[in-house]
Amino acid sequence: MLFHLLEDSEICSLIAVRRRRRCQNSATFFSHPMSSPKHVGSGKVAGMGKPQVAAVLPAGGSGERMGVSTPKQFCTILGRPLISYTIQAFERVRWIKEIVVVVPAEKIDLMQSIIHKYGHKRVTLAEGGTARHRSILSGLKMLAQSESPVSKLWKPDVVIIHDAVRPFVEEDILLKVTAAANEHGAAGVVRPLISTVIASSEVGCLDYSLERAKHRASEMPQAFQFDAIFQAYLQSSDYDLDYGTECLQLALKYSSMPAKLVDGPPDLWKVTYSRDLYAAESLIKDGLSQYVCLITVMKEDVVQVGFLLHETLKTHGKQVKGISPSMCENVSQLQSLFKDKPCYNFICINTKESSFEDAEKMVDLLGSSSLPILYPVLLFSVHLVGPEGSSLYDKPQELEGIRDLSHKAMKKNIWVYGLVINLTKIEQQLQETVCRGAAIIMALIKDRCGTLAGQLLVA
Numbered sequence: 001m002l003f004h005l006l007e008d009s010e011i012c013s014l015i016a017v018r019r020r021r022r023c024q025n026s027a028t029f030f031s032h033p034m035s036s037p038k039h040v041g042s043g044k045v046a047g048m049g050k051p052q053v054a055a056v057l058p059a060g061g062s063g064e065r066m067g068v069s070t071p072k073q074f075c076t077i078l079g080r081p082l083i084s085y086t087i088q089a090f091e092r093v094r095w096i097k098e099i100v101v102v103v104p105a106e107k108i109d110l111m112q113s114i115i116h117k118y119g120h121k122r123v124t125l126a127e128g129g130t131a132r133h134r135s136i137l138s139g140l141k142m143l144a145q146s147e148s149p150v151s152k153l154w155k156p157d158v159v160i161i162h163d164a165v166r167p168f169v170e171e172d173i174l175l176k177v178t179a180a181a182n183e184h185g186a187a188g189v190v191r192p193l194i195s196t197v198i199a200s201s202e203v204g205c206l207d208y209s210l211e212r213a214k215h216r217a218s219e220m221p222q223a224f225q226f227d228a229i230f231q232a233y234l235q236s237s238d239y240d241l242d243y244g245t246e247c248l249q250l251a252l253k254y255s256s257m258p259a260k261l262v263d264g265p266p267d268l269w270k271v272t273y274s275r276d277l278y279a280a281e282s283l284i285k286d287g288l289s290q291y292v293c294l295i296t297v298m299k300e301d302v303v304q305v306g307f308l309l310h311e312t313l314k315t316h317g318k319q320v321k322g323i324s325p326s327m328c329e330n331v332s333q334l335q336s337l338f339k340d341k342p343c344y345n346f347i348c349i350n351t352k353e354s355s356f357e358d359a360e361k362m363v364d365l366l367g368s369s370s371l372p373i374l375y376p377v378l379l380f381s382v383h384l385v386g387p388e389g390s391s392l393y394d395k396p397q398e399l400e401g402i403r404d405l406s407h408k409a410m411k412k413n414i415w416v417y418g419l420v421i422n423l424t425k426i427e428q429q430l431q432e433t434v435c436r437g438a439a440i441i442m443a444l445i446k447d448r449c450g451t452l453a454g455q456l457l458v459a
C-alpha cells in the first residue's frame with residue numbers, strides 16, 4: 001500500500017490535533033492498572049502500559065559500496081532478497097504492529113512483488129529520499145498521517161528504526177530498545193569499537209585519536225517515542241537530513257532527548273560491502289543446517305540404517321528428529337513437529353517397490369506447507385540397494401526417476417537428492433557406508449547451492 005504523503009505543514013497540524021486527543025485519552029490510558037505515568041525525556045509523560053509499536057526500515061539506498069548494479073537490499077541470499085530476511089525478522093515479533101519499508105520510487109513494484117512472493121504481512125511501503133534521513137522521515141510521515149481518513153495505519157507510541165540491510169536482529173534486542181525508548185524517549189544499540197577512531201588534520205596527518213574504551217559504535221535497531229523523533233525530523237536542517245548518519249543525534253539536538261544506550265549482540269552488523277553479503281549468506285546457511293528430520297519405517301534393515309544415520313549426524317552436531325511416516329501424514333502434523341524450530345532438511349529412507357513413492361509423498365507434503373516459501377527445503381531420498389531379489393531394495397537402474405522428481409520439486413523450492421546405500425550384513429562395512437552417506441548429506445546441507453539436486457549419489 002502506498003499512501004500520498006502529506007506536506008509538513010499538514011503534518012504539524014495533525015500532531016497538534018493528536019496531542020489534544022492524547023491528553024483526553026491519557027487519563028483513561030494511565031488509569032489502566034497496568035500503566036503508571038513516567039517522566040521521560042523533556043518531561044513528556046508516557047504510560048508504562050503496552051506501547052503501540054511500529055517499525056521503519058529504510059531501504060531507499062543504492063548500495064554504491066557494494067559495487068554491484070543491484071541495490072544491496074535487493075541482492076539475493078539463497079534466491080531471496082536480503083530485505084525479505086529483515087522484514088521476516090520483524091514479522092516474527094508479534095507486538096510490532098506495522099512495518100513501514102522505505103524503498104526508492106523505482107523499486108516500489110519490485111518491493112510489492114517481494115512482499116507477495118514471500119507472504120510478508122503488516123508491511124506498508126513508502127518512497128525513499130535522496131539521503132537515509134530523508135527516507136526515514138518519509139517512513140515516519142507515513143505513520144504520522146495515519147489519522148487521515150484514507151489511512152489504514154495508526155500512529156504508534158514507539159517507533160523502531162532499523163536499517164533494512166541488517167537482517168540479523170532478534171526479538172530480545174528489539175524489546176530492550178523499545179522498553180528503553182518508552183521510558184527515556186530514545187534508545188539505540190551500541191557495540192564495542194573494533195578499530196580506534198582518529199581525526200585527520202587538514203594536511204592528512206593524525207590530529208588526535210579517541211580513547212577506544214570510552215567510545216562505542218552506534219548500530220541498529222534504535223527506538224524512539226514517536227512524537228519526539230517525528231518532531232526532531234520535521235525540525236532538522238537540510239544539512240542534517242542530507243549528511244547526517246545518526247538518528248540518536250537528531251533526537252538529542254532537536255528534541256533534547258539523550259538516548260539510552262543499550263549494549264547489543266555482535267550480529268547486528270550492516271551489510272555494506274560484498275564481503276558482508278557472503279558473511280550473511282554463511283550465517284543463514286549455518287542456521288538452516290542445524291536441524292534434520294529423518295523419516296524411516298520400522299523394518300529391520302531400514303531401521304538399522306536409519307539408526308546409524310541418526311547417530312552419525314548427531315555426532316556431527318546436528319539436531320536430528322527421527323519420525324515414522326505416520327507422524328507426518330499431513331501438513332499440520334508436519335508443522336506441529338517443527339513449530340518452534342522449523343526444519344529445512346529431510347531424509348526419507350525409501351522402502352516401496354516403486355523407487356520414489358515415499359519421496360514423492362514427502363515432496364507433495366512439504367510443497368503444501370509454508371516451509372519452502374522462505375528457504376529452499378532439502379530432501380534426501382535414500383535408497384537401500386541390497387542382494388538381488390530382495391523385495392525391499394531398489395536396483396540402481398530403477399532410480400533414474402530422481403531427475404523427474406527433482407524437476408517437479410524444484411518448482412516448489414524443494415531440492416531432492418538421491419542417495420544410494422549398499423546394504424551389507426557386515427556391520428563394519430555398513431557403518432562405513434552410512435558414514436559416507438552422512439558426510440554427503442552434511443556437505444549438501446551446509447552448501448545449500450542446489451547444483452547437485454536431481455543427482456543420484458552413492459555412499
Ligand SMILES: Nc1ccn([C@@H]2O[C@H](COP(=O)(O)OP(=O)(O)OP(=O)(O)O)[C@@H](O)[C@H]2O)c(=O)n1
Binds near residue numbers: 062065066133165
Ligand atoms: N537515500 C537512502 C540511503 C540509504 N538508505 C538506507 O539506509 C540503510 C543504511 O544505509 P547504507 O548502508 O549507507 O546504504 P546505501 O546508502 O545504499 O549504501 P552506500 O552508502 O554504499 O550507497 C540501508 O538500508 C539503505 O537502503 C535509505 O533508506 N535511503
Ligand SMILES: O=P(O)(O)OC[C@@H](O)[C@@H](O)[C@@H](O)CO
Binds near residue numbers: 219220245
Ligand atoms: O552511514 P550509512 O548510511 O552507511 O549507515 C547508517 C549508519 O550510520 C547507521 O546505521 C548507524 O551508524 C546507526 O545510526
